[in-house]
Amino acid sequence: MTVAEAPVLAPEAAVMPAPVEEPEAKPRDILIICYSGELEKTWATMILATTGAAMGAKVRVFLTFWGLQTFVKDGRRITGENIMQKMMSAMQRPGISHRKLSKMNFLGMGPWMMRKLAKQYNVSSPQELLAIAQEMGVEFMPCQMTMDMFGLKREDMIDGLGEPVGAATVIGLLQGGDAPLFI
Amino acid sequence: MADQQVDARGLNCPMPIVKTAQAVKALTSGQTLEILATDPGSVKDFAAWSKSTGNELVEQTVDGGVYRFVMRKK
Numbered sequence: 001m002t003v004a005e006a007p008v009l010a011p012e013a014a015v016m017p018a019p020v021e022e023p024e025a026k027p028r029d030i031l032i033i034c035y036s037g038e039l040e041k042t043w044a045t046m047i048l049a050t051t052g053a054a055m056g057a058k059v060r061v062f063l064t065f066w067g068l069q070t071f072v073k074d075g076r077r078i079t080g081e082n083i084m085q086k087m088m089s090a091m092q093r094p095g096i097s098h099r100k101l102s103k104m105n106f107l108g109m110g111p112w113m114m115r116k117l118a119k120q121y122n123v124s125s126p127q128e129l130l131a132i133a134q135e136m137g138v139e140f141m142p143c144q145m146t147m148d149m150f151g152l153k154r155e156d157m158i159d160g161l162g163e164p165v166g167a168a169t170v171i172g173l174l175q176g177g178d179a180p181l182f183i
Numbered sequence: 184m185a186d187q188q189v190d191a192r193g194l195n196c197p198m199p200i201v202k203t204a205q206a207v208k209a210l211t212s213g214q215t216l217e218i219l220a221t222d223p224g225s226v227k228d229f230a231a232w233s234k235s236t237g238n239e240l241v242e243q244t245v246d247g248g249v250y251r252f253v254m255r256k257k
Contacts, residue, residue: 027235051197054204055235123195132201
């Protein structure tokens with residue numbers, strides 16, 4: 001929409017005074033530890049990651065345990081190398097489109113209703129927010145240990161993830177002053 | 184008149200802020216951006232965004248449930 005097409009505001013439109021605030025120094029870097037794999041927590045991670053980037057912060061997301069499963073390609077049904085790893089993926093399907101709710105899952109009825117409501121209220125999906133986050137330069141760092149334990153290979157993971165790292169990288173960033181979020 | 188416009192009407196959190204951040208990137212310093220939103224949370228959100236990014240919120244009005252913000256790029 002161009003400016004010319006903008007709806008003209010009525011003259012009686014309430015005018016709120018713009019707050020006069022001094023801009024602060026560069027915002028702190030943000031480190032989100034994406035530990036959980038449920039739909040609602042995935043959503044929270046994506047909303048906070050995109051908002052952090054929009055507010056000018058450098059945002060990194062460490063993907064570990066169940067949180068890493070979200071970043072397996074949607075099309076991968078069974079992952080892992082040995083039987084137990086394969087059973088784990090069979091019991092809990094990886095991929096961002098297959099997240100379950102921590103409560104009220106009801107065999108997929110809950111997530112279906114949640115997605116329906118999100119659409120109705122114009123809430124962007126986790127998939128859309130992930131694409132935006134990547135576009136905005138949010139850095140996603142897979143946990144090497146979780147990849148090993150679940151038998152996940154780089155080609156199982158979605159494109160655009162960073163190099164796998166360990167806990168020392170996370171602690172180092174926290175010691176360096178990153179604002180932590182454990183989700 | 185603003186140099187650019189973002190129509191975020193109907194969009195919910197965090198999209199008004201995300202779209203604004205993306206649009207501001209394309210502006211040069213001193214240029215203005217007009218944002219229209221219907222999310223009532225955007226009033227506080229734009230104040231916070233302005234404070235964090237240093238882009239000035241130069242105008243803010245509301246009319247019939249439509250919030251209008253004008254930001255100037257730092």
